[in-house]
Amino acid sequence: MIAHDITCYQLHRFGPMISRVISYTDLDFDEKVIPINYEEQQEEFEFSEYDTLDNVNLQIVDTSNINDCGYSYANLGSDTLYNDGLSIGESSKSNEEQSAVDHDYVSPGGSLYWTPEVSDHIKPKIKSVYDLYVDAVRMYRNYALEAGFDVRLGTLRTSTYKVITERHLFCNREGKPNTGKVDTLDIQHNKPKRRKDSFRVDCKAKIVLKIIPGTVKYVVQDFTKKHSHALFSKETIHLSHAKRILDYAHGSFIHNMSKQNIGATKTHRFYTGITGCHYDQGLVSDFKNSTRNLNCYIGGRHSKFLIDKMIERKKYVPNFTFEYRVVDKKLNTLFWADETTKFNYNAFGDVVSLEATFNTNRYNMVFVPLNGIDNHKKCVTFGVGMLSKEDYDSYSWLVKAFLTTFTKPPTLILSYQDPTLSKAIKEFIPTTQHRLCMWNITKKLPKKISIEISTNLEFRNHFHGFIWNSKIEPQAFEAGWECLLREFNITNNKWLNAMYRLRRLWIPTFFKNIPMSGLMRTTSLSESQNCRVEIPSRYILKRWIRNVIPTELLKSLSHDPEKLQAYLDDQHKLKKKYIDDCPSNELTTRDNYYKNLLNVTIPNVVDIENPSDIRNKGSGSRGKRSKSKNEMVQLQGLKSKRLCASCQQMVNHDKRNCPLKNKDN
The missing domain is CATH 3.10.450 (Nuclear Transport Factor 2; Chain: A,)
Known part of the structure; x- marks a missing residue:
């Protein structure tokens, strides 16, 4: 009866059996037919290690409701019984969309097994x-x-x-x-583990x-x-893991896109759009992991990699200049210029725009491009510097490196209003005239005077009308400035008076005899050099492109699914053939992979550390960039005005923050 009990128990597990008839033979019993009712079959079975299923013949007589469990089964005969399980003669095809093959093997304990269906030439063979x-x-x-x-x-x-x-x-x-259980109170097991x-x-x-x-x-x-x-x-x-492995081409593409400040998500969308298919390209998480692994590999050797790469380029690239300075074993300043930038300077280097923009890199170093204008009014670069601090020492080093590279000083340098930079220019390039950027000065106007006056259309027309006019004489400008201040009652404004004293450094009428080469007023071209490369979302495909299959083929095959599938299969076979014929580009170790990807030599000793503890405007603190006064004034201006109960005016403050209330107190 052991075999009978096992059979009842086994079929009982497969699903709701309404009515079954099982015939069995045992060594000590004749063949019998026993009906089994699912609702009445409630006994539990326990087997010892000596129970066996030898000499048992099972046959399902009624299979009316055997598919209720979600699988279809074939009849079980004596030729399908093994010591380690029951083999189903034909696998189910009802769940092909869920797995490559349905289960085709059932053990006595009810465990399901799957056997892959592949071609014989792919399947491994013993003794091969x-x-x-x-x-x-x-x-x-x-x-x-x-x-x-x-x-x-x-x-x-x-x-x-x-x-x-x-x-x-x-x-x-x-x-x-x-x-296994972990004692959470044990100090040694406090570290979380990956599952x-x-x-x-x-x-x-x-x-x-x-x-x-x-x-x-x-x-x-x-x-x-x-x-x-x-x-x-x-x-x-x-x-699957095999399909999600990114090769060297993927890593190179991700790295090149990251150098343009394009993240992993947009990079994945880009790559799938270019290749025309989202399969076999990895997931977004794989692209993110690739970027993370690369950053972890670079780690504290970023500055060392950069210096070694620049020094190697200096050896093999003709007329390439590179200078750097290390302070307390940390990279402090950089400057480089190649043969093209030197040619540009010799041709168009009379006027140089120098702007230490506040768009910094991950180490908060300030990007300082030196630009000019060519004969076609296009921006050309003369050199590039990176500073850890905007102080006199850093600017002095940069100016000296610039003179060492180009030897001939420019006629005029246009920069923003920075006393340390002005001092360095006067000390090391006394023959060069220094002028201030008008745009950097005029953008401060809203926060230096009242909002009512700065937004007054008549004031703006008068103010910008004569400060930007380079054709008027200096005497006319001075008279117009005084009249404007008296008309709007701002003669006591300290900032306007200070800018008036510096009028010879930023008002065009005082240096209209100097050829400005298109850089007469602003250093905006320098600032544009440090802008991020942003690609509009409308140019990034969210899905694969439609023209993967030529249009003429798509029209002829769209109504014939079998031919379309055959065409796609042939395409995959052709692609696989050429990939298999190509030599393997696999790199043996991770170090070799990143070495080739970054094109660097692994240093034995890291004697130059990454910059740290840098505090500049725009660098932020604790991961959040601090806002300037100009930004706060602009944000304040965007807010809707409301009636103040104290001054009875439509303003951006309330009664509690009213200036009149504070003045009375």
Whole structure:
């Protein structure tokens, strides 16, 4: 009766059985027919380790409702019974969209097993011989990719000469998850651990490779094909680990896009749009992980990589200049210029625009481009500097490096209003005239005078009408300035009076005899050099492009799904053929991968550290950039005005913050 009980229990687990008739034979009993009612079958079965299923013949007589459990089963005969389970003669096809193949094997304990359906020339065969170890491993990985599962390296045995003698390759869901309990009060277990084994289901699929003694060839000694889990389908195979591995081309593309300040998400959308398919390209998370891994690899060697790369370029690139300074083992300042920038300076270097923009890099170093204008009114670059601080010492070093590179000083330098920069220019380039940027001065006007006056249209027309006019005489400008201040009752404004004293440094009428070469008023061209490369979202495809298949083919194949699928299959085969024929570009180690990607040499000693503790305007604090007064005034102006109960005016403050109330107190 043991066999009968097991059979009842086994079929009881498969689903709601309304009426079953099971015939069995045992060594001590004649053939009997016993009806089983699902609702009445409630007993639990316990088996000892001595119970067996030998000499048992099972046959399902009534299969009217056997598909209620979600799977279809074939009749079970004596030829389908094994010691380790029951083999179903025909696998179900009702769930093809969920896995590559449905389960086709059921054990006595009710466990389901899946056997991949692949071509015979791809399937591994026992006693097959391969010339090299890598060929055998590649064979099994290709088989796993076609079958719909991932591979994990297992047992490795080597000889005394470090030659691999035996290698086990498992399904990546081999083994059991770690369900051990952790004492959370123990200090040693406070560190969180990744749950990297939670997906394991003790799958037994594997292959065993062994070396043939006296040769370098390997033979397949053992091969287990059945899996204890569902396999990837064609629609979900791109989610497998093998399909999500990014090669060198992916890494190079991600790195080049990151140098243009384009993040991983937009990079992934770009790449899938260019290639025309979102499969086989990795996921967005893979692109993010690639960027993270690259940044972790660079780590504290960023400055060292940069210096070594620039020095190497200085050796091999003709007429390339590079200067740097290290303070307390940390990179402090940089300056470089190549042959093209030197040619531009010799032709158009009479007027130089120097603007230390406040758009900094990740280390908060200030970007300082030196630009000019060519004969076509286009911006040209003469050199580039990076400073850790905007102080006299840094600007002095930059000016001296500029003179060492170009020897001939410019006729005029146009910069923003910075006393330390002005002092450095006067000391080291006394023959060069220095002028201030008008735009940097006029943009301060709203916060230096009242909002009512700065937004007054008549005041703005008069003010900008004669300060930007380079054709009037200096006496006319001075008279117009005094009249304007008296008309709007701002003669006592300290900032306007200070700007009037500096009028010879920024009003065009006082240096209209100097050829400004298109840089007469502003240094905006310098600031545009440091702008981020932003690509509008309308130029980035959110999905794959439509013209992957030529239009004429799409029209002829759109009404014939079979021909369309055959065309796509031929395309994939052709692509795979050329990829397989190409030599492998795989790099053996991670260091070699990043070394080739960054084009750097791994330093033995890091003697130059990354800049740190830099405080400049725009660098921010604790991850948040501090706002300037101008930004706060602009944000204040965007707010809707309301009636103040104290001054009875439509303003941006309330009674509690009214200036009249504070003045009375």
